[in-house]
Amino acid sequence: xxxxxxxxxxxxxxxxxxxxxxxxxxxxxxxxxxxxxxxxxxxxxxxxxxxxxxxxxxxxxxxxxxxxxxxxxxxxxxxxxxxxxxxxxxxxxxxxxxxxxxxxxxxxxxxxxxxxxxxxxxxxxxxxxxxxxxxxxxxxxxxxxxxxxxxxxxxxxxxxxxxxxxxxxxxxxxxxxxxxxxxxxxxxxxxxxxxxxxxxxxxxxxxxxxxxxxxxxxxxxxxxxxxxxxxxxxxxxxxxxxxxxxxxxxxxxxxxxxxxxxxxxxxxxxxxxxxxxxxxxxxxxxxxxxxxxxxxxxxxxxxxxxxxxxxxxxxxxxxxxxxxxxxxxxxxxxxxxxxxxxxxxxxxxxxxxxxx
Amino acid sequence: xxxxxxxxxxxxxxxxxxxxxxxxxxxxxxxxxxxxxxxxxxxxxxxxxxxxxxxxxxxxxxxxxxxxxxxxxxxxxxxxxxxxxxxxxxxxxxxxxxxxxxxxxxxxxxxxxxxxxxxxxxxxxxxxxxxxxxxxxxxxxxxxxxxxxxxxxxxxxxxxxxxxxxxxxxxxxxxxxxxxxxxxxxxxxxxxxxxxxxxxxxxxxxxxxxxxxxxxxxxxxxxxxxxxxxxxxxxxxxxxxxxxxxxxxxxxxxxxxxxxxxxxxxxxxxxxxxxxxxxxxxxxxxxxxxxxxxxxxxxxxxxxxxxxxxxxxxxxxxxxxxxxxxxxxxxxxxxxxxxxxxxxxxxxxxxxxxxxxxxxxxxxxxxxxxxxxxxxxxxxxxxxxxxxxxxxxxxxxxxxxxxxxxxxxxxxxxxxxxxxxxxxxxxxxxxxxxxxxxxxxxxxxxxxxxxxxxxxxxxxxxxxxxxxxxxxxxxxxxxxxxxxxxxxxxxxxxxxxxxxxxxxxxxxxxxxxxxxxxxxxxxxxxxxxxxxxxxxxxxxxxxxxxxxxxxxxxxxxxxxxxxxxxxxxxxxxxxxxxxxxxxxxxxxxxxxxxxxxxxxx
Numbered sequence: 001x002x003x004x005x006x007x008x009x010x011x012x013x014x015x016x017x018x019x020x021x022x023x024x025x026x027x028x029x030x031x032x033x034x035x036x037x038x039x040x041x042x043x044x045x046x047x048x049x050x051x052x053x054x055x056x057x058x059x060x061x062x063x064x065x066x067x068x069x070x071x072x073x074x075x076x077x078x079x080x081x082x083x084x085x086x087x088x089x090x091x092x093x094x095x096x097x098x099x100x101x102x103x104x105x106x107x108x109x110x111x112x113x114x115x116x117x118x119x120x121x122x123x124x125x126x127x128x129x130x131x132x133x134x135x136x137x138x139x140x141x142x143x144x145x146x147x148x149x150x151x152x153x154x155x156x157x158x159x160x161x162x163x164x165x166x167x168x169x170x171x172x173x174x175x176x177x178x179x180x181x182x183x184x185x186x187x188x189x190x191x192x193x194x195x196x197x198x199x200x201x202x203x204x205x206x207x208x209x210x211x212x213x214x215x216x217x218x219x220x221x222x223x224x225x226x227x228x229x230x231x232x233x234x235x236x237x238x239x240x241x242x243x244x245x246x247x248x249x250x251x252x253x254x255x256x257x258x259x260x261x262x263x264x265x266x267x268x269x270x271x272x273x274x275x276x277x278x279x280x281x282x283x284x285x286x287x288x289x290x291x292x293x294x295x296x297x298x299x300x301x302x303x304x305x306x307x308x309x310x311x312x313x314x315x316x317x318x319x320x321x322x323x324x325x326x327x328x329x330x331x332x333x334x335x336x337x338x339x340x341x342x343x344x345x346x347x348x349x350x351x352x353x354x355x356x
Numbered sequence: 357x358x359x360x361x362x363x364x365x366x367x368x369x370x371x372x373x374x375x376x377x378x379x380x381x382x383x384x385x386x387x388x389x390x391x392x393x394x395x396x397x398x399x400x401x402x403x404x405x406x407x408x409x410x411x412x413x414x415x416x417x418x419x420x421x422x423x424x425x426x427x428x429x430x431x432x433x434x435x436x437x438x439x440x441x442x443x444x445x446x447x448x449x450x451x452x453x454x455x456x457x458x459x460x461x462x463x464x465x466x467x468x469x470x471x472x473x474x475x476x477x478x479x480x481x482x483x484x485x486x487x488x489x490x491x492x493x494x495x496x497x498x499x500x501x502x503x504x505x506x507x508x509x510x511x512x513x514x515x516x517x518x519x520x521x522x523x524x525x526x527x528x529x530x531x532x533x534x535x536x537x538x539x540x541x542x543x544x545x546x547x548x549x550x551x552x553x554x555x556x557x558x559x560x561x562x563x564x565x566x567x568x569x570x571x572x573x574x575x576x577x578x579x580x581x582x583x584x585x586x587x588x589x590x591x592x593x594x595x596x597x598x599x600x601x602x603x604x605x606x607x608x609x610x611x612x613x614x615x616x617x618x619x620x621x622x623x624x625x626x627x628x629x630x631x632x633x634x635x636x637x638x639x640x641x642x643x644x645x646x647x648x649x650x651x652x653x654x655x656x657x658x659x660x661x662x663x664x665x666x667x668x669x670x671x672x673x674x675x676x677x678x679x680x681x682x683x684x685x686x687x688x689x690x691x692x693x694x695x696x697x698x699x700x701x702x703x704x705x706x707x708x709x710x711x712x713x714x715x716x717x718x719x720x721x722x723x724x725x726x727x728x729x730x731x732x733x734x735x736x737x738x739x740x741x742x743x744x745x746x747x748x749x750x751x752x753x754x755x756x757x758x759x760x761x762x763x764x765x766x767x768x769x770x771x772x773x774x775x776x777x778x779x780x781x782x783x784x785x786x787x788x789x790x791x792x793x794x795x796x797x798x799x800x801x802x803x804x805x806x807x808x809x810x811x812x813x814x815x816x817x818x819x820x821x822x823x824x825x826x827x828x829x830x831x832x833x834x835x836x837x838x839x840x841x842x843x844x845x846x847x848x849x850x851x852x853x854x855x856x857x858x859x860x861x862x863x864x865x866x867x868x869x870x871x872x873x874x875x876x877x878x879x880x881x882x883x884x885x886x887x888x889x890x891x892x893x894x895x896x897x898x899x900x901x902x903x904x905x906x907x908x909x910x911x912x913x914x915x916x917x918x919x920x921x922x923x924x925x926x927x928x929x930x931x932x933x934x935x936x937x938x939x940x941x942x943x944x945x946x947x948x949x950x951x952x953x954x955x956x957x
Contacts, residue, residue: 246797249757250858254811254865255784268801350801 029349036345042338050156053149062146062304067130067137070321078131136323138312147304148327154305156335158219158289163281165224170231171267171274177232178239179262185236196229201295208297215300219292223285231277238270272347279343283336306332391465392420393567393599394444400456401439401448410454414439415623421567426593426600428614428631430607430646432880433851436623437603441569444468444601445486446476464566482512485560489572491552495544501528501555502540505562512563527558531588549743550581554588561592568593569601574609578742578907580951586613605881607646608953611635619643622671641666641673649885651914653937653952658688659892660885660914690917691932696732699901700754700787700869703728705763705773707746707753723749725925726763729918731869734895736902738916738933740909740948746925747905751871754903755789756780767869785815788862792874794854798846804857805842808832811864831860835890852883859890871903876911888915909952913937921945 030036053059072078105111135144177188195203203226211218242248243266251265290307292298299305306328313325401414414436421427429437442448443455446468455461461468463483468476480486488494496504505527506520515523521540528536531554544552553573560568570589574582590613593600602613610617610631617634619627619642627640638644645666666674705727713719724746731737741747752758754765756773764771772783791797798807808828809821818824829839835856846854855875862870872891876884888911894900906912912919912933919936921928921944929942940946 246791246793247799249752250789250791250797250861251799251810252757253755253784253789254861255781255814256810265799269799 026346026349030345033345033349035341036349039338039341039345042334043342046152046156046335046338049149050152053153059146059149062142062150064143065129065137065141066143067133067141069137069139069141070316070319071129071131071133071137071141072321073136073323074132074134076132135327136321138309138324139316144324144327147309147324148306148331151304151306151309151328152331152335154216154299154303155286155289155307155332157216158223158305159282159286162220162223162227162285163278165220166227166281167231167274167278169224170228170277171235173228174232174235175239175262175267178236179243179258179266181240181243188232188236192229192232200226201291204292204297205295208292214297216303219289219298222292222297223288227281227285231274231281234273234277235270238273239266242266242269268350271350275343275347275350279340282339286332286336391462392422393464394421394601395460395462396420396440396444397460397462398456399440399443399459399461401436401443401459402454402456404452413623414443417620417623417625419618419625419628421599421601422616423566423599424593424597425615426590426602426613427616427618428602428604428610429618429620430604430610431620432605432646432882434622435620437620438571440620441486441571441601441603445480445484445569446473447480447486478512481508481565482563483565484567484569485563485565486569486571487553487556487560487573490576491549491556492544492576494556495552497544500541500543501547505555505559508559508562523562524558527562528555530592531555531558531561532584533558548581549577550584553577553581553585557585557588557592561596561598564596565598567599567601569603571603572605573602575604575606579909580742580947582609583951583953586953589613606953607635607650607881612953619646642671646881650881651885651888651910653910653913656688656690656914658686659889662885662889663882690736691934692732692735692917696735698730699733699767700731700903701764701766702730702754703764703766705750705753705765706761707749707758708761722925724753727920727922727927728763729920729927729930731901731903732917733868733901734899735917736895736904736915738912738919739903739905739922740907740912740919741922742907742948744924745922747907747922748873749925750922751789751873751903751905755787755871757789785865786867787869787871788865788867789871789873790855790858790862790875793878794851794858795846795878797858798854798861800846802846803842804832804844804846807846807857807861808842808864811861815865817864817866828860828864831863834863835860836886850883851879852886855879855883855887856890859887859894863894866898867900869901869903871905873905874907875904877906877908884911891915909937909948921948 129141133143137143138147173188177185204222207222207225208218211221248261248265251261256265286306289298289305290310293305293307293311299308309324309328313328316324397418399414399417400412402410402412405411417436417440419427429440431437439448444461455469459469463479495501502521502524505524506517509515509520509523524540525536528540533539533551533554539547547555573589574585577585586609589600604610614631617628617631618625619634619640621642626642627634627638634643635647638647642663645661645663648661649663651660668674705724706722707724709721709723710718711721727750729737739747739750749758753760760773763773765773767783767787772780805825805828808831809824812818812824812827818827829842832839832841837853837856841849846857849857876887879887891902892915895902904912904915916933918930919933920930921942923944929936929940929945936945937949940949
């Protein structure tokens with residue numbers, strides 16, 4: 001074989017090596033899996049929705065009170081007359097004149113001006129406010145669908161980013177701990193034990209107190225800094241098991257460095273643990289955001305999230321207004337189910353031993 | 357084979373002469389026909405490979421097990437021998453396997469396949485018992501052995517706890533466990549592998565079964581223990597008048613225990629008959645090939661015959677004149693004369709492990725003690741010993757996968773054990789290791805290409821990846837694999853092919869010393885011959901020096917120039933291999949050599 005004649009051939013080889021990489025093969029296997037593709041489509045749809053809402057293309061006017069208070073979904077029809085009458089009576093009560101005992105109100109002229117001004121706009125608004133909306137309205141008459149879309153921004157970002165961060169943190173610490181063992185493992189284990197011995201809420205409060213600001217970023221940090229422990233433990237156990245395997249010894253024998261053995265050789269073989277952890281964590285963190293919001297460490301008042309929607313739904317349910325809870329739960333359930341199905345399929349696709 | 361039950365003359369077990377009659381078949385009460393203990397007729401088993409397709413792994417197997425007889429089922433992996441035995445026990449996975457409707461399994465004339473699950477279960481353990489290959493994993497680690505044997509007695513014999521314990525003690529005594537009164541309360545982990553297998557046997561014979569199925573019962577055990585277990589099974593069979601179905605891949609072992617032999621390949625019976633006849637006058641080409649490709653103690657051919665020398669790809673025999681040259685190949689001479697160049701000089705190597713014992717103290721376990729040897733260039737040093745002898749630790753310590761406790765290993769005058777990691781990096785290229793288990797030593801997430809390119813990338817061999825790919829392709833061809841293997845994952849290959857990949861990975865670094873740590877032990881006999889031939893070819897071609905670590909004395913005899921015998925971490929004997937096998941000096945070496953099964957020779 002002369003060098004010249006083999007060059008194109010070997011070029012072709014390298015090309016096909018690349019196309020046969022683990023990821024390309026995984027993608028091919030994923031594509032063959034109908035459930036995986038469907039769940040991927042759902043997840044992608046949610047992400048697109050998130051992007052559109054964040055850039056203001058949709059759900060920009062979610063804060064407008066387009067319906068009456070607690071306007072029910074269109075399918076159910078408008079509220080019964082009693083409620084309308086009651087609300088009209090309440091409105092009438094506001095206009096009852098007050099006895100000023102002969103003193104002229106110095107602000108009367110201004111107030112009238114303001115009232116007429118307000119009346120003009122509120123007339124406009126009351127004209128627009130509808131008795132039913134496609135999926136109902138909340139306490140202030142905001143459209144639930146728009147609210148849910150807007151709420152996905154916070155919830156998905158918090159869920160995905162915090163889960164990703166905490167899995168990365170847990171994996172790194174677990175890998176180092178399990179792979180090196182010895183005093184590093186001891187030290188990290190002590191740290192882990194101390195960390196888990198502190199009650200969860202107290203820990204969250206402590207981190208929140210240190211961060212000292214509200215907003216999505218601090219929720220993400222709070223959740224990921226407190227959520228790495230489970231992943232750490234699992235990944236550590238996997239690394240302890242794998243580091244003595246012959247393929248790792250073989251990698252050692254050919255002179256692979258520690259980092260290479262840890263992340264190029266062992267990690268792909270334990271990645272399923274991290275992926276499963278990740279999908280569980282996304283669900284958990286979306287729920288945790290509710291608790292944080294409830295405690296006052298969550299999103300600021302002007303921001304909506306699925307968590308805060310569920311929080312409001314608590315009181316509404318007693319009044320029989322179920323739609324807000326329904327919308328938030330359905331959105332969450334669909335995303336979470338699609339996400340776990342997808343990570344499951346991804347795990348299988350990344351394992352070359354399983355046949356598709 | 358179907359007419360075995362009426363076959364005459366009958367092999368009468370010696371012990372039975374007192375009884376005067378050895379009835380190998382009995383008359384069925386209902387039909388008045390003669391029937392054997394177990395009749396397997398046209399057994400077909402299929403496994404589900406994916407949602408719609410079923411693959412037949414046992415393709416119409418028929419054999420009988422007469423009363424009071426040991427029948428050996430011999431074959432390589434994938435021959436369907438274990439599947440057949442699991443079908444008899446009713447242990448096949450229900451969801452993923454099925455037995456063809458035309459198959460017949462009769463135990464004492466009763467149709468096993470027509471029985472309900474409950475009836476089958478009552479029969480398992482009572483009339484038919486089974487012992488498995490791995491005693492370590494077949495016993496539950498969290499119960500004492502007494503509890504586990506007692507459980508069988510309580511379920512099948514309706515004994516109470518006290519009776520069961522008494523009976524368990526008797527059984528432990530019967531299978532030769534030393535001081536059974538204390539061992540009955542021991543946990544499996546507190547026993548050696550041989551003792552665990554004895555416990556398994558005790559459990560299996562607890563209900564006095566009529567048929568004992570032994571699925572590779574000695575494969576995981578050392579050669580001296582293997583002999584004891586085989587003798588025990590035979591003694592129990594004679595004493596209890598049961599039959600044994602002995603499943604194994606080892607033909608030499610078959611000669612020691614079996615009355616009748618069934619040779620299987622690819623789910624089909626190739627040959628069956630009485631042991632003497634099958635082993636000494638094999639009719640089938642596959643049986644002949646199997647007998648030839650195992651290295652023997654009394655000859656050392658230049659090249660070991662392999663299955664493909666005897667069989668065509670479709671399983672038919674090759675014409676007689678083609679195989680003649682293979683049956684009597686030229687012999688190879690081995691041994692050192694004393695003027696060879698020494699490549700590796702190991703002096704007083706020791707390796708200790710420290711176990712935590714109490715809060716402050718540590719217990720020292722000496723895995724390797726004071727071992728010294730010289731490895732000659734282009735030659736092979738065999739290291740033999742039983743499990744726990746420290747032979748693998750020795751290999752790993754020389755590769756610096758374990759840190760040596762004391763001693764030196766001089767490679768060109770440099771002590772590779774005292775070097776820093778950076779200095780040793782240059783030597784890593786020159787000393788490489790092939791592990792035992794080809795399934796575990798290749799990263800399942802890497803393609804063969806990645807596996808072969810990685811060492812070259814790490815050591816900067818080849819200008820760029822194109823050149824390295826080219827080298828890798830050449831090496832794949834050299835070890836006898838198609839170049840298309842480059843793009844595949846390890847799980848797509850068989851054990852032998854994987855071991856070739858592992859060898860190719862070592863060769864990418866162009867090493868001078870290759871440590872083979874039980875490198876052929878996990879392989880089938882025929883594949884073992886191919887890999888041994890490959891290793892020999894590579895030595896002839898590149899002048900490689902091998903440290904060949906194995907528990908298999910015949911293989912070491914075949915491949916090694918010099919043999920080092922180890923026991924409990926200590927070097928027992930070191931001599932040229934012919935010399936050592938002919939005149940073993942040390943009693944331990946003599947014991948080892950006498951334990952080798954010689955059924956065939």
